[in-house]
Amino acid sequence: MAKEVTSRAENYSQWYQDLVIKANLAENSAVRGCMVIKPHGYAIWERMQRILDDMFKATGHQNAYFPLLIPKSFLSREADHVEGFAKECAVVTHYRLKNADDGSGVVVDPDARLEEELIIRPTSETIIWNTYKNWIHSYRDLPLLCNQWANVMRWEMRTRLFLRTAEFLWQEGHTAHATAEEAQEETVRMLNVYAEFAEKYMAIPVLKGVKTASERFAGAVDTYCIEAMMQDGKALQAGTSHFLGQNFAKAFDVKFTGKNGELDYVWATSWGVSTRLIGALIMAHSDDNGLVLPPKIAPVQAVIVPIFKGDDEFQQMKPHCQTIANKLRQAGVTVKIDDRDNLRSGFKFAEHELQGIPVRLALGPRDVQNGTVEVARRDTLSKETIPQEGVEQHVAALLDDIQNSIYNKALQFRESNTLCVDTYEEFKQKIENGGFIMAHWDGTAETESRIKEETKATIRCIPLDEVKTAGKCMVTGKPSAQRVVFARNY
RNA sequence: CGGGGUGUAGCGCAGUUGGUAGCGCACUACGUUCGGGACGUAGGGGCCGUGUGUUCGAGUCACAUCACCCCGACCA
Numbered sequence: 001m002a003k004e005v006t007s008r009a010e011n012y013s014q015w016y017q018d019l020v021i022k023a024n025l026a027e028n029s030a031v032r033g034c035m036v037i038k039p040h041g042y043a044i045w046e047r048m049q050r051i052l053d054d055m056f057k058a059t060g061h062q063n064a065y066f067p068l069l070i071p072k073s074f075l076s077r078e079a080d081h082v083e084g085f086a087k088e089c090a091v092v093t094h095y096r097l098k099n100a101d102d103g104s105g106v107v108v109d110p111d112a113r114l115e116e117e118l119i120i121r122p123t124s125e126t127i128i129w130n131t132y133k134n135w136i137h138s139y140r141d142l143p144l145l146c147n148q149w150a151n152v153m154r155w156e157m158r159t160r161l162f163l164r165t166a167e168f169l170w171q172e173g174h175t176a177h178a179t180a181e182e183a184q185e186e187t188v189r190m191l192n193v194y195a196e197f198a199e200k201y202m203a204i205p206v207l208k209g210v211k212t213a214s215e216r217f218a219g220a221v222d223t224y225c226i227e228a229m230m231q232d233g234k235a236l237q238a239g240t241s242h243f244l245g246q247n248f249a250k251a252f253d254v255k256f257t258g259k260n261g262e263l264d265y266v267w268a269t270s271w272g273v274s275t276r277l278i279g280a281l282i283m284a285h286s287d288d289n290g291l292v293l294p295p296k297i298a299p300v301q302a303v304i305v306p307i308f309k310g311d312d313e314f315q316q317m318k319p320h321c322q323t324i325a326n327k328l329r330q331a332g333v334t335v336k337i338d339d340r341d342n343l344r345s346g347f348k349f350a351e352h353e354l355q356g357i358p359v360r361l362a363l364g365p366r367d368v369q370n371g372t373v374e375v376a377r378r379d380t381l382s383k384e385t386i387p388q389e390g391v392e393q394h395v396a397a398l399l400d401d402i403q404n405s406i407y408n409k410a411l412q413f414r415e416s417n418t419l420c421v422d423t424y425e426e427f428k429q430k431i432e433n434g435g436f437i438m439a440h441w442d443g444t445a446e447t448e449s450r451i452k453e454e455t456k457a458t459i460r461c462i463p464l465d466e467v468k469t470a471g472k473c474m475v476t477g478k479p480s481a482q483r484v485v486f487a488r489n490y
Numbered sequence: 491c492g493g494g495g496u497g498u499a500g501c502g503c504a505g506u507u508g509g510u511a512g513c514g515c516a517c518u519a520c521g522u523u524c525g526g527g528a529c530g531u532a533g534g535g536g537c538c539g540u541g542u543g544u545u546c547g548a549g550u551c552a553c554a555u556c557a558c559c560c561c562g563a564c565c566a
Contacts, residue, residue, distance in 0.1 A: 085566095087565090154566095156564080157563075158562090158563090158565080164565070220566090223566070308524075309523080344524055344526085345524070345526070346528085347528090364525055365525090374525080
Protein backbone atom coordinates (compact mmCIF):
# COMPACT_ATOMS: atom_id res chain seq x y z
CA MET A 1 0.00 0.00 0.00
CA ALA A 2 2.66 2.48 1.00
CA LYS A 3 4.64 1.44 -2.04
CA GLU A 4 1.66 2.12 -4.23
CA VAL A 5 1.47 5.64 -2.91
CA THR A 6 5.09 6.42 -3.63
CA SER A 7 4.63 5.09 -7.14
CA ARG A 8 2.04 7.77 -7.75
CA ALA A 9 4.45 10.59 -7.25
CA GLU A 10 7.44 11.54 -5.18
CA ASN A 11 5.60 14.63 -4.15
CA TYR A 12 2.15 13.86 -2.88
CA SER A 13 0.80 17.35 -3.16
CA GLN A 14 1.89 17.43 -6.78
CA TRP A 15 -0.03 14.23 -7.36
CA TYR A 16 -3.01 15.71 -5.64
CA GLN A 17 -2.90 18.87 -7.72
CA ASP A 18 -2.65 16.85 -10.89
CA LEU A 19 -5.51 14.69 -9.88
CA VAL A 20 -7.75 17.55 -9.08
CA ILE A 21 -6.95 19.31 -12.28
CA LYS A 22 -7.26 16.14 -14.31
CA ALA A 23 -10.45 15.24 -12.54
CA ASN A 24 -11.80 18.63 -13.56
CA LEU A 25 -13.17 19.19 -10.13
CA ALA A 26 -11.89 22.66 -9.73
CA GLU A 27 -9.53 25.14 -11.20
CA ASN A 28 -7.81 28.15 -9.81
CA SER A 29 -9.71 31.30 -10.39
CA ALA A 30 -8.21 34.70 -10.86
CA VAL A 31 -9.05 35.51 -7.26
CA ARG A 32 -6.23 34.72 -4.87
CA GLY A 33 -6.58 31.36 -3.23
CA CYS A 34 -10.18 30.90 -4.27
CA MET A 35 -11.62 28.04 -6.21
CA VAL A 36 -13.97 27.40 -9.02
CA ILE A 37 -15.95 24.27 -8.37
CA LYS A 38 -17.23 22.81 -11.59
CA PRO A 39 -20.74 21.33 -11.72
CA HIS A 40 -19.74 17.71 -11.31
CA GLY A 41 -17.49 18.66 -8.41
CA TYR A 42 -20.19 20.76 -6.81
CA ALA A 43 -22.61 17.87 -7.13
CA ILE A 44 -20.44 16.00 -4.63
CA TRP A 45 -20.77 18.87 -2.18
CA GLU A 46 -24.52 18.94 -2.73
CA ARG A 47 -24.74 15.25 -1.85
CA MET A 48 -22.77 15.86 1.33
CA GLN A 49 -24.93 18.84 2.17
CA ARG A 50 -28.14 16.90 1.80
CA ILE A 51 -26.98 14.02 3.97
CA LEU A 52 -25.52 16.24 6.68
CA ASP A 53 -28.53 18.49 6.66
CA ASP A 54 -30.79 15.50 7.29
CA MET A 55 -28.55 14.43 10.15
CA PHE A 56 -28.68 17.92 11.67
CA LYS A 57 -32.47 18.02 11.42
CA ALA A 58 -32.66 14.58 12.99
CA THR A 59 -30.74 15.94 15.97
CA GLY A 60 -33.17 18.83 16.37
CA HIS A 61 -31.36 21.61 14.52
CA GLN A 62 -32.77 24.27 12.26
CA ASN A 63 -31.15 26.25 9.48
CA ALA A 64 -30.80 30.01 9.60
CA TYR A 65 -28.73 32.61 7.83
CA PHE A 66 -26.58 35.43 9.16
CA PRO A 67 -24.76 38.32 7.44
CA LEU A 68 -21.58 37.97 5.42
CA LEU A 69 -20.16 41.20 6.79
CA ILE A 70 -19.21 41.62 10.41
CA PRO A 71 -18.52 44.99 12.01
CA LYS A 72 -14.89 45.11 13.06
CA SER A 73 -15.75 45.85 16.67
CA PHE A 74 -17.63 42.54 17.00
CA LEU A 75 -14.48 40.60 16.37
CA SER A 76 -12.60 42.19 19.24
CA ARG A 77 -15.20 41.33 21.87
CA GLU A 78 -13.69 37.93 22.60
CA ALA A 79 -9.97 38.25 23.24
CA ASP A 80 -8.80 34.79 22.15
CA HIS A 81 -11.10 34.84 19.16
CA VAL A 82 -9.68 38.05 17.70
CA GLU A 83 -6.18 36.83 18.44
CA GLY A 84 -6.87 33.72 16.40
CA PHE A 85 -8.46 35.34 13.37
CA ALA A 86 -7.10 38.89 13.19
CA LYS A 87 -4.23 37.95 10.92
CA GLU A 88 -6.37 36.45 8.21
CA CYS A 89 -9.29 38.78 7.67
CA ALA A 90 -10.43 40.44 4.48
CA VAL A 91 -11.65 43.94 5.33
CA VAL A 92 -14.25 46.07 3.57
CA THR A 93 -13.31 49.72 3.88
CA HIS A 94 -15.39 51.48 1.21
CA TYR A 95 -18.86 51.25 -0.24
CA ARG A 96 -18.51 52.97 -3.59
CA LEU A 97 -16.44 53.14 -6.75
CA LYS A 98 -16.17 55.97 -9.23
CA ASN A 99 -14.67 56.62 -12.64
CA ALA A 100 -11.06 57.69 -12.44
CA ASP A 101 -10.45 61.33 -13.37
CA ASP A 102 -7.92 60.33 -16.00
CA GLY A 103 -10.35 57.89 -17.57
CA SER A 104 -8.21 54.92 -16.70
CA GLY A 105 -11.14 52.96 -15.29
CA VAL A 106 -12.83 52.58 -11.97
CA VAL A 107 -11.23 53.54 -8.66
CA VAL A 108 -12.33 53.39 -5.05
CA ASP A 109 -14.10 56.59 -4.12
CA PRO A 110 -12.10 58.02 -1.21
CA ASP A 111 -15.21 59.88 -0.05
CA ALA A 112 -17.00 56.61 0.47
CA ARG A 113 -14.93 55.35 3.36
CA LEU A 114 -16.90 53.38 5.93
CA GLU A 115 -16.95 54.77 9.43
CA GLU A 116 -16.42 51.30 10.77
CA GLU A 117 -14.75 48.71 8.60
CA LEU A 118 -16.55 45.46 7.92
CA ILE A 119 -14.91 42.07 8.08
CA ILE A 120 -15.85 39.33 5.65
CA ARG A 121 -16.77 36.53 8.05
CA PRO A 122 -13.93 34.11 8.76
CA THR A 123 -16.49 32.33 11.00
CA SER A 124 -19.75 33.64 12.39
CA GLU A 125 -19.59 33.28 16.18
CA THR A 126 -19.51 37.02 16.77
CA ILE A 127 -22.33 38.11 14.53
CA ILE A 128 -24.47 35.18 15.61
CA TRP A 129 -23.93 35.82 19.30
CA ASN A 130 -24.71 39.47 18.74
CA THR A 131 -28.05 38.25 17.36
CA TYR A 132 -28.60 35.59 20.02
CA LYS A 133 -28.51 38.34 22.61
CA ASN A 134 -31.88 39.42 21.27
CA TRP A 135 -33.26 35.94 20.88
CA ILE A 136 -32.52 34.56 24.30
CA HIS A 137 -34.16 35.86 27.46
CA SER A 138 -35.48 32.85 29.32
CA TYR A 139 -34.58 29.23 29.89
CA ARG A 140 -37.66 28.61 27.73
CA ASP A 141 -35.72 29.99 24.74
CA LEU A 142 -33.11 27.30 25.26
CA PRO A 143 -31.64 25.24 23.83
CA LEU A 144 -31.27 27.28 20.65
CA LEU A 145 -30.00 24.95 17.95
CA CYS A 146 -29.10 26.70 14.69
CA ASN A 147 -27.05 25.77 11.69
CA GLN A 148 -25.97 27.92 8.78
CA TRP A 149 -24.78 26.86 5.32
CA ALA A 150 -22.50 29.61 4.11
CA ASN A 151 -19.24 30.70 2.59
CA VAL A 152 -16.45 32.13 4.72
CA MET A 153 -13.15 33.77 3.92
CA ARG A 154 -9.79 33.45 5.60
CA TRP A 155 -6.86 35.26 4.06
CA GLU A 156 -4.41 32.43 4.61
CA MET A 157 -0.75 33.06 3.89
CA ARG A 158 -0.63 29.90 1.92
CA THR A 159 -3.59 28.30 0.23
CA ARG A 160 -3.99 24.76 -0.98
CA LEU A 161 -6.77 23.65 -3.30
CA PHE A 162 -9.69 22.26 -1.28
CA LEU A 163 -7.67 21.89 1.92
CA ARG A 164 -7.07 25.53 2.66
CA THR A 165 -8.66 27.89 0.19
CA ALA A 166 -9.24 31.54 1.03
CA GLU A 167 -12.95 31.28 0.41
CA PHE A 168 -14.66 28.04 1.23
CA LEU A 169 -18.13 26.65 1.70
CA TRP A 170 -19.09 25.14 4.99
CA GLN A 171 -21.74 24.58 7.55
CA GLU A 172 -21.47 26.08 10.98
CA GLY A 173 -23.70 25.09 13.84
CA HIS A 174 -24.14 27.49 16.75
CA THR A 175 -26.04 26.38 19.78
CA ALA A 176 -26.95 27.91 23.12
CA HIS A 177 -27.78 25.95 26.25
CA ALA A 178 -28.85 26.50 29.82
CA THR A 179 -26.19 24.31 31.37
CA ALA A 180 -22.57 23.40 30.79
CA GLU A 181 -23.43 19.72 30.78
CA GLU A 182 -26.02 20.17 28.08
CA ALA A 183 -23.61 22.14 25.90
CA GLN A 184 -20.90 19.55 26.42
CA GLU A 185 -23.33 16.82 25.41
CA GLU A 186 -24.19 18.76 22.29
CA THR A 187 -20.50 19.15 21.42
CA VAL A 188 -19.97 15.41 21.62
CA ARG A 189 -23.27 14.66 19.88
CA MET A 190 -22.23 16.67 16.84
CA LEU A 191 -18.76 15.19 16.88
CA ASN A 192 -20.44 11.81 16.63
CA VAL A 193 -22.62 13.02 13.78
CA TYR A 194 -19.47 14.04 11.90
CA ALA A 195 -17.75 10.75 12.64
CA GLU A 196 -20.76 8.80 11.46
CA PHE A 197 -20.95 10.86 8.30
CA ALA A 198 -17.26 10.39 7.56
CA GLU A 199 -17.28 6.67 8.14
CA LYS A 200 -20.70 5.59 6.96
CA TYR A 201 -21.07 7.87 3.96
CA MET A 202 -17.62 9.06 2.94
CA ALA A 203 -16.06 5.70 3.79
CA ILE A 204 -13.25 7.46 5.62
CA PRO A 205 -12.36 6.06 9.06
CA VAL A 206 -11.72 8.81 11.58
CA LEU A 207 -10.30 9.14 15.06
CA LYS A 208 -12.39 11.12 17.48
CA GLY A 209 -10.51 13.16 19.99
CA VAL A 210 -9.89 16.39 21.86
CA LYS A 211 -7.39 19.00 20.73
CA THR A 212 -4.58 20.13 22.96
CA ALA A 213 -4.70 23.74 24.18
CA SER A 214 -2.39 24.94 21.42
CA GLU A 215 -4.56 23.46 18.65
CA ARG A 216 -7.80 24.64 20.19
CA PHE A 217 -10.25 26.89 18.34
CA ALA A 218 -9.81 30.56 19.17
CA GLY A 219 -12.35 31.27 21.90
CA ALA A 220 -13.22 27.68 22.76
CA VAL A 221 -12.88 25.89 26.08
CA ASP A 222 -12.53 22.53 24.36
CA THR A 223 -12.18 21.58 20.72
CA TYR A 224 -13.21 18.10 19.65
CA CYS A 225 -12.20 16.82 16.25
CA ILE A 226 -12.25 13.96 13.83
CA GLU A 227 -8.89 13.18 12.27
CA ALA A 228 -8.52 11.19 9.07
CA MET A 229 -5.44 9.67 7.48
CA MET A 230 -4.71 10.39 3.85
CA GLN A 231 -3.01 7.91 1.53
CA ASP A 232 0.38 9.55 2.02
CA GLY A 233 0.13 9.01 5.78
CA LYS A 234 -0.55 12.64 6.60
CA ALA A 235 -3.39 13.58 8.91
CA LEU A 236 -6.30 15.76 7.90
CA GLN A 237 -8.61 17.41 10.37
CA ALA A 238 -11.97 16.59 8.83
CA GLY A 239 -14.31 18.32 11.24
CA THR A 240 -14.43 20.13 14.56
CA SER A 241 -16.94 20.59 17.35
CA HIS A 242 -16.25 23.20 20.00
CA PHE A 243 -17.45 23.61 23.55
CA LEU A 244 -17.34 27.38 23.92
CA GLY A 245 -18.23 27.56 27.60
CA GLN A 246 -19.66 30.98 28.45
CA ASN A 247 -16.97 32.86 26.56
CA PHE A 248 -19.16 34.24 23.78
CA ALA A 249 -22.17 34.71 26.04
CA LYS A 250 -20.03 36.92 28.26
CA ALA A 251 -18.47 38.76 25.34
CA PHE A 252 -21.90 39.52 23.85
CA ASP A 253 -23.77 39.70 27.13
CA VAL A 254 -26.22 36.90 26.47
CA LYS A 255 -28.02 36.08 29.72
CA PHE A 256 -31.17 34.15 30.46
CA THR A 257 -33.50 33.88 33.38
CA GLY A 258 -33.55 30.38 34.82
CA LYS A 259 -36.47 28.51 36.36
CA ASN A 260 -35.36 29.77 39.72
CA GLY A 261 -35.50 33.37 38.48
CA GLU A 262 -31.75 33.85 38.51
CA LEU A 263 -29.79 35.39 35.64
CA ASP A 264 -26.95 33.44 34.10
CA TYR A 265 -24.86 33.47 30.96
CA VAL A 266 -25.75 30.78 28.43
CA TRP A 267 -23.45 27.95 27.42
CA ALA A 268 -22.43 27.55 23.82
CA THR A 269 -21.13 25.21 21.17
CA SER A 270 -20.13 25.60 17.55
CA TRP A 271 -19.23 22.98 15.00
CA GLY A 272 -18.38 22.83 11.33
CA VAL A 273 -17.27 20.91 8.29
CA SER A 274 -16.26 22.41 4.98
CA THR A 275 -15.48 21.76 1.33
CA ARG A 276 -12.20 20.47 2.71
CA LEU A 277 -14.15 17.21 2.93
CA ILE A 278 -14.01 17.01 -0.86
CA GLY A 279 -10.24 17.15 -0.53
CA ALA A 280 -10.41 14.41 2.09
CA LEU A 281 -12.45 12.28 -0.26
CA ILE A 282 -9.95 12.73 -3.07
CA MET A 283 -6.91 12.04 -0.94
CA ALA A 284 -8.38 9.13 0.95
CA HIS A 285 -9.65 7.04 -1.93
CA SER A 286 -8.27 8.12 -5.29
CA ASP A 287 -5.85 6.16 -7.42
CA ASP A 288 -3.86 6.76 -10.58
CA ASN A 289 -6.99 6.60 -12.72
CA GLY A 290 -8.65 9.42 -10.83
CA LEU A 291 -11.30 9.82 -8.20
CA VAL A 292 -12.91 6.90 -6.40
CA LEU A 293 -16.24 8.00 -4.97
CA PRO A 294 -18.05 6.07 -2.27
CA PRO A 295 -21.48 5.12 -3.70
CA LYS A 296 -23.33 6.94 -0.91
CA ILE A 297 -21.67 10.22 -1.87
CA ALA A 298 -21.49 9.76 -5.64
CA PRO A 299 -23.91 12.10 -7.44
CA VAL A 300 -24.14 9.44 -10.14
CA GLN A 301 -23.81 5.89 -8.85
CA ALA A 302 -23.93 4.05 -12.15
CA VAL A 303 -23.35 5.13 -15.70
CA ILE A 304 -24.59 3.21 -18.72
CA VAL A 305 -22.45 3.37 -21.82
CA PRO A 306 -24.04 2.18 -25.06
CA ILE A 307 -21.61 0.49 -27.45
CA PHE A 308 -22.47 1.04 -31.09
CA LYS A 309 -21.26 1.46 -34.64
CA GLY A 310 -23.02 4.12 -36.62
CA ASP A 311 -26.25 5.93 -35.93
CA ASP A 312 -28.47 2.94 -36.67
CA GLU A 313 -26.93 0.85 -33.98
CA PHE A 314 -26.94 3.84 -31.64
CA GLN A 315 -30.68 4.31 -32.06
CA GLN A 316 -31.12 0.60 -31.61
CA MET A 317 -29.17 0.57 -28.33
CA LYS A 318 -31.00 3.51 -26.76
CA PRO A 319 -34.18 1.70 -25.65
CA HIS A 320 -32.15 -1.15 -24.19
CA CYS A 321 -30.14 1.32 -22.14
CA GLN A 322 -33.36 3.00 -21.04
CA THR A 323 -34.80 -0.31 -19.92
CA ILE A 324 -31.80 -1.05 -17.77
CA ALA A 325 -31.71 2.51 -16.43
CA ASN A 326 -35.35 2.22 -15.39
CA LYS A 327 -34.73 -1.06 -13.66
CA LEU A 328 -31.83 0.45 -11.73
CA ARG A 329 -33.80 3.56 -10.81
CA GLN A 330 -36.56 1.43 -9.42
CA ALA A 331 -33.98 -0.25 -7.25
CA GLY A 332 -32.97 3.18 -5.93
CA VAL A 333 -29.78 3.58 -7.94
CA THR A 334 -28.86 6.99 -9.39
CA VAL A 335 -28.18 6.35 -13.07
CA LYS A 336 -26.94 8.34 -16.02
CA ILE A 337 -26.91 7.15 -19.60
CA ASP A 338 -23.89 8.47 -21.43
CA ASP A 339 -25.47 8.87 -24.83
CA ARG A 340 -22.95 11.27 -26.30
CA ASP A 341 -22.51 10.14 -29.87
CA ASN A 342 -19.33 12.04 -30.60
CA LEU A 343 -17.11 10.09 -28.22
CA ARG A 344 -15.85 6.54 -28.38
CA SER A 345 -16.65 4.20 -25.58
CA GLY A 346 -13.01 3.87 -24.51
CA PHE A 347 -12.81 7.60 -23.98
CA LYS A 348 -15.99 7.55 -21.94
CA PHE A 349 -14.72 4.70 -19.77
CA ALA A 350 -11.59 6.66 -18.94
CA GLU A 351 -13.57 9.78 -18.20
CA HIS A 352 -16.01 8.05 -15.88
CA GLU A 353 -13.10 6.50 -14.03
CA LEU A 354 -11.49 9.91 -13.68
CA GLN A 355 -14.70 11.23 -12.17
CA GLY A 356 -15.02 8.30 -9.83
CA ILE A 357 -18.42 6.92 -10.83
CA PRO A 358 -18.69 3.72 -8.76
CA VAL A 359 -20.28 1.40 -11.32
CA ARG A 360 -20.19 1.38 -15.10
CA LEU A 361 -22.44 -0.71 -17.30
CA ALA A 362 -21.63 -1.23 -20.97
CA LEU A 363 -24.27 -2.46 -23.34
CA GLY A 364 -23.55 -3.38 -26.96
CA PRO A 365 -25.17 -5.43 -29.75
CA ARG A 366 -23.44 -8.52 -28.45
CA ASP A 367 -25.09 -8.03 -25.05
CA VAL A 368 -28.47 -7.39 -26.57
CA GLN A 369 -28.15 -10.65 -28.45
CA ASN A 370 -27.05 -12.58 -25.35
CA GLY A 371 -29.28 -10.77 -22.87
CA THR A 372 -26.21 -9.69 -20.91
CA VAL A 373 -24.57 -6.49 -19.73
CA GLU A 374 -20.98 -5.72 -18.77
CA VAL A 375 -20.58 -4.39 -15.24
CA ALA A 376 -17.38 -2.72 -14.07
CA ARG A 377 -16.56 -1.46 -10.60
CA ARG A 378 -14.46 1.63 -10.12
CA ASP A 379 -12.67 0.71 -6.91
CA THR A 380 -11.03 -2.49 -8.16
CA LEU A 381 -11.34 -1.75 -11.90
CA SER A 382 -12.60 -5.29 -12.40
CA LYS A 383 -15.46 -6.14 -14.74
CA GLU A 384 -17.77 -9.02 -15.45
CA THR A 385 -20.57 -9.85 -17.83
CA ILE A 386 -23.88 -10.70 -16.17
CA PRO A 387 -27.43 -11.47 -17.34
CA GLN A 388 -29.68 -8.43 -17.75
CA GLU A 389 -32.21 -10.33 -15.70
CA GLY A 390 -31.68 -9.18 -12.13
CA VAL A 391 -29.13 -6.50 -13.03
CA GLU A 392 -30.76 -4.12 -10.57
CA GLN A 393 -30.19 -6.42 -7.59
CA HIS A 394 -26.69 -7.09 -8.77
CA VAL A 395 -25.81 -3.39 -9.03
CA ALA A 396 -27.48 -2.52 -5.74
CA ALA A 397 -25.46 -5.23 -4.02
CA LEU A 398 -22.34 -4.14 -5.83
CA LEU A 399 -22.76 -0.55 -4.62
CA ASP A 400 -22.98 -1.80 -1.03
CA ASP A 401 -19.95 -3.92 -1.57
CA ILE A 402 -17.96 -1.01 -3.01
CA GLN A 403 -18.98 1.22 -0.14
CA ASN A 404 -17.81 -1.34 2.42
CA SER A 405 -14.75 -2.32 0.52
CA ILE A 406 -13.30 1.18 0.14
CA TYR A 407 -13.99 1.88 3.80
CA ASN A 408 -12.20 -1.31 4.79
CA LYS A 409 -9.31 -0.53 2.51
CA ALA A 410 -8.93 2.90 4.10
CA LEU A 411 -9.28 1.40 7.57
CA GLN A 412 -6.65 -1.23 6.89
CA PHE A 413 -4.36 1.42 5.54
CA ARG A 414 -4.77 3.49 8.66
CA GLU A 415 -4.23 0.54 10.95
CA SER A 416 -1.12 -0.61 9.17
CA ASN A 417 0.21 2.94 9.39
CA THR A 418 -0.53 3.49 13.06
CA LEU A 419 2.03 2.46 15.61
CA CYS A 420 2.85 2.80 19.27
CA VAL A 421 6.23 4.28 20.04
CA ASP A 422 7.87 4.68 23.46
CA THR A 423 11.14 6.47 22.84
CA TYR A 424 11.74 9.83 21.23
CA GLU A 425 14.55 8.38 19.12
CA GLU A 426 12.23 5.83 17.60
CA PHE A 427 9.57 8.50 17.18
CA LYS A 428 11.88 10.74 15.15
CA GLN A 429 12.73 7.82 12.95
CA LYS A 430 9.20 6.47 12.44
CA ILE A 431 7.55 9.82 11.86
CA GLU A 432 9.52 10.07 8.62
CA ASN A 433 7.37 7.28 7.18
CA GLY A 434 4.17 9.20 7.83
CA GLY A 435 1.18 7.71 9.57
CA PHE A 436 -0.16 8.09 13.09
CA ILE A 437 2.09 7.52 16.06
CA MET A 438 0.56 6.80 19.44
CA ALA A 439 2.91 8.00 22.12
CA HIS A 440 2.95 9.27 25.66
CA TRP A 441 3.19 12.99 26.28
CA ASP A 442 3.56 14.89 29.52
CA GLY A 443 0.69 17.26 28.78
CA THR A 444 2.77 20.42 28.51
CA ALA A 445 2.77 22.91 25.66
CA GLU A 446 6.57 23.11 25.90
CA THR A 447 7.07 19.46 25.06
CA GLU A 448 4.43 19.64 22.37
CA SER A 449 6.07 22.58 20.62
CA ARG A 450 9.52 21.07 20.98
CA ILE A 451 8.32 17.94 19.20
CA LYS A 452 6.72 20.05 16.51
CA GLU A 453 9.89 22.03 15.97
CA GLU A 454 12.12 19.01 15.84
CA THR A 455 9.90 16.65 13.84
CA LYS A 456 7.13 18.77 12.23
CA ALA A 457 4.68 16.40 13.89
CA THR A 458 1.80 17.76 15.94
CA ILE A 459 -0.59 16.20 18.37
CA ARG A 460 -3.63 15.60 16.22
CA CYS A 461 -5.80 14.75 19.18
CA ILE A 462 -6.10 13.11 22.53
CA PRO A 463 -8.24 10.18 21.41
CA LEU A 464 -11.58 9.55 23.08
CA ASP A 465 -12.14 5.91 22.23
CA GLU A 466 -8.72 4.41 22.92
CA VAL A 467 -8.07 2.32 25.99
CA LYS A 468 -6.29 4.57 28.44
CA THR A 469 -3.04 3.12 29.69
CA ALA A 470 -0.67 5.23 31.74
CA GLY A 471 2.96 5.61 30.83
CA LYS A 472 5.85 8.03 30.66
CA CYS A 473 6.33 10.93 28.24
CA MET A 474 8.66 9.83 25.48
CA VAL A 475 10.54 13.13 25.68
CA THR A 476 10.64 14.12 29.34
CA GLY A 477 9.83 10.86 31.09
CA LYS A 478 7.14 12.57 33.14
CA PRO A 479 3.92 10.64 33.81
CA SER A 480 1.24 10.46 31.13
CA ALA A 481 -2.32 9.22 31.55
CA GLN A 482 -2.80 7.99 27.99
CA ARG A 483 -1.23 7.88 24.57
CA VAL A 484 -1.98 10.74 22.19
CA VAL A 485 -1.95 10.76 18.39
CA PHE A 486 0.99 12.38 16.66
CA ALA A 487 1.21 12.96 12.91
CA ARG A 488 2.31 15.35 10.26
CA ASN A 489 -0.74 17.05 8.92
CA TYR A 490 -2.24 19.18 6.17
C1' C B 491 6.60 37.72 4.64
C1' G B 492 11.53 34.85 3.06
C1' G B 493 13.74 31.11 -0.72
C1' G B 494 12.93 28.82 -5.56
C1' G B 495 10.01 28.42 -10.06
C1' U B 496 6.35 29.79 -13.85
C1' G B 497 3.24 33.41 -16.77
C1' U B 498 3.06 32.73 -24.99
C1' A B 499 -4.33 29.96 -28.28
C1' G B 500 -9.40 26.73 -23.96
C1' C B 501 -5.35 23.12 -21.84
C1' G B 502 -0.09 21.43 -22.00
C1' C B 503 4.26 23.53 -23.97
C1' A B 504 8.46 25.26 -27.76
C1' G B 505 10.36 29.83 -29.31
C1' U B 506 18.26 30.01 -30.94
C1' U B 507 22.88 35.72 -31.07
C1' G B 508 16.58 40.80 -30.38
C1' G B 509 14.01 40.82 -36.94
C1' U B 510 6.28 40.91 -37.85
C1' A B 511 4.36 33.85 -33.46
C1' G B 512 4.77 27.90 -33.53
C1' C B 513 3.73 22.48 -31.87
C1' G B 514 0.50 18.77 -29.45
C1' C B 515 -4.32 18.17 -27.43
C1' A B 516 -9.08 20.40 -27.59
C1' C B 517 -12.53 23.10 -31.06
C1' U B 518 -15.33 23.48 -36.34
C1' A B 519 -16.60 20.87 -41.19
C1' C B 520 -16.49 16.47 -44.15
C1' G B 521 -15.17 11.35 -44.67
C1' U B 522 -13.54 6.66 -42.66
C1' U B 523 -13.97 4.50 -37.76
C1' C B 524 -16.49 2.74 -33.12
C1' G B 525 -16.48 -3.80 -27.17
C1' G B 526 -10.61 0.49 -23.32
C1' G B 527 -8.50 7.36 -24.28
C1' A B 528 -9.44 6.54 -33.26
C1' C B 529 -7.55 8.43 -38.04
C1' G B 530 -7.29 11.49 -42.57
C1' U B 531 -8.13 16.14 -45.02
C1' A B 532 -9.43 21.20 -44.53
C1' G B 533 -10.28 25.26 -41.13
C1' G B 534 -10.92 28.86 -36.88
C1' G B 535 -8.55 30.75 -32.69
C1' G B 536 -2.90 35.08 -29.82
C1' C B 537 -2.27 43.06 -27.01
C1' C B 538 3.39 36.65 -25.66
C1' G B 539 0.49 38.51 -17.44
C1' U B 540 0.79 44.18 -16.95
C1' G B 541 3.58 48.72 -17.08
C1' U B 542 7.96 51.62 -18.03
C1' G B 543 12.60 51.69 -20.25
C1' U B 544 16.87 50.30 -23.84
C1' U B 545 16.69 49.74 -29.33
C1' C B 546 15.61 51.36 -36.12
C1' G B 547 13.08 46.97 -34.14
C1' A B 548 11.31 43.41 -27.83
C1' G B 549 7.86 37.08 -26.70
C1' U B 550 13.30 37.54 -26.32
C1' C B 551 17.28 42.55 -22.81
C1' A B 552 16.63 45.86 -18.02
C1' C B 553 13.63 47.64 -14.12
C1' A B 554 9.03 47.64 -11.76
C1' U B 555 4.47 45.38 -10.84
C1' C B 556 0.61 41.58 -10.60
C1' A B 557 -0.85 36.52 -10.42
C1' C B 558 -0.05 31.40 -9.81
C1' C B 559 2.89 26.88 -8.21
C1' C B 560 6.55 24.51 -4.80
C1' C B 561 9.39 24.85 -0.02
C1' G B 562 9.35 27.55 4.66
C1' A B 563 7.02 30.86 8.29
C1' C B 564 1.63 30.74 9.42
C1' C B 565 -3.03 28.13 9.92
C1' A B 566 -9.86 25.31 13.40
